[in-house]
Amino acid sequence: MLTTPQRQTIPVVDFATFQKGTAREQERFVQQVGEALQQIGFFALINHGLSPALIREAYETAEAVFLLPEPAKRAYEDPALLGQRGYTHFGKEHAKDHPYPDLKEFWHIGREGDPNFPANIWPQQVPQFQKVMTELFAQLEACARGLLRAISLYLGEPADYLPETVEGGANLLRVIHYPPIPAAAPPQSLRAAAHEDINLITLLCEATAPGLELLQRDGSWLPISALPGQIIVDAGDMLQNLTNGLLRSTTHRVTNPDNDRERRFSIPFFVHPRAEVDLTPLPACVARTGGIPIFPSLTAGEYLNQRLTEIGLAGSPAKG
Numbered sequence: 001m002l003t004t005p006q007r008q009t010i011p012v013v014d015f016a017t018f019q020k021g022t023a024r025e026q027e028r029f030v031q032q033v034g035e036a037l038q039q040i041g042f043f044a045l046i047n048h049g050l051s052p053a054l055i056r057e058a059y060e061t062a063e064a065v066f067l068l069p070e071p072a073k074r075a076y077e078d079p080a081l082l083g084q085r086g087y088t089h090f091g092k093e094h095a096k097d098h099p100y101p102d103l104k105e106f107w108h109i110g111r112e113g114d115p116n117f118p119a120n121i122w123p124q125q126v127p128q129f130q131k132v133m134t135e136l137f138a139q140l141e142a143c144a145r146g147l148l149r150a151i152s153l154y155l156g157e158p159a160d161y162l163p164e165t166v167e168g169g170a171n172l173l174r175v176i177h178y179p180p181i182p183a184a185a186p187p188q189s190l191r192a193a194a195h196e197d198i199n200l201i202t203l204l205c206e207a208t209a210p211g212l213e214l215l216q217r218d219g220s221w222l223p224i225s226a227l228p229g230q231i232i233v234d235a236g237d238m239l240q241n242l243t244n245g246l247l248r249s250t251t252h253r254v255t256n257p258d259n260d261r262e263r264r265f266s267i268p269f270f271v272h273p274r275a276e277v278d279l280t281p282l283p284a285c286v287a288r289t290g291g292i293p294i295f296p297s298l299t300a301g302e303y304l305n306q307r308l309t310e311i312g313l314a315g316s317p318a319k320g
Helices: 015-019 023-039 052-066 070-074 128-154 161-165 237-242 283-288 300-310
Strands: 012-014 042-046 086-088 105-109 172-178 192-195 201-205 212-215 221-223 231-235 252-254 264-271
Touching: 012 015, 012 023, 015 023, 015 128, 023 042, 023 128, 052 105, 052 128, 052 172, 052 264, 105 128, 128 161, 128 172, 128 201, 128 264, 237 300
Parallel strands: 012 042
Antiparallel strands: 042 231, 086 105, 105 172, 172 264, 192 252, 201 231, 201 264, 212 221, 212 252
């Protein structure tokens, strides 16, 4: 039986044209990225420079970790860290303003060896997890810096403007497992309820199963294909605030599968500015959006603290 090949439903841009292309090709890439983030808040990236073998290995080691017995995983959950590192158990997180927990568990990883942040927590039962995720973190961070250069240029700023804001920032790799849907799960619960990302931009390695959808302006939900060789990129609330809404932080969700026994893994990389970075809307962006600032003046740290409490990952202001 023949099947119809999947096609991507959002703009697809070629990173190689920005890194190695002519001046005209680089300008076109900047325009494509900017227009995609301005119009729908999402795009798919090809020729991104990440190793396909590394991504496959990342998902293999992730599966090995999440299939460990529950007590073994819980040993790597430190409540004092407020979810910043290590394991977070199933049902802990919920979307802002959504009372039902997301049907997922996850593992948080920061920049390895950075003394400014808590140390990473690694599962001893799967020793290769540390090596693979540390390398994946580094490759995603390099890719993100290049994308931020392009976005800076689209905003009329120097190319190093946004990359400088995230130098030493609290970038976060989240390894997510969506297990089979529990029989006792509330009917209103989703794998990830409708939400927006908090940070500047997010890079999502191709997930192992479909389910990601974005909310369109007409109120309908658009499925996004998880295609091999592509990274999905979206703008977060911090970038929306900084650009006075010129670049959109689009609501998205992960739906439950038709087959409730199907597992899903995904690995998003959240790119964060340093806590002291000012997110006051840029004057040039205010001018491009009607001339009136409609988003608040606050720092990245203040924004993060506010949002962490809203999504249930902190009992008091602290997280994001």
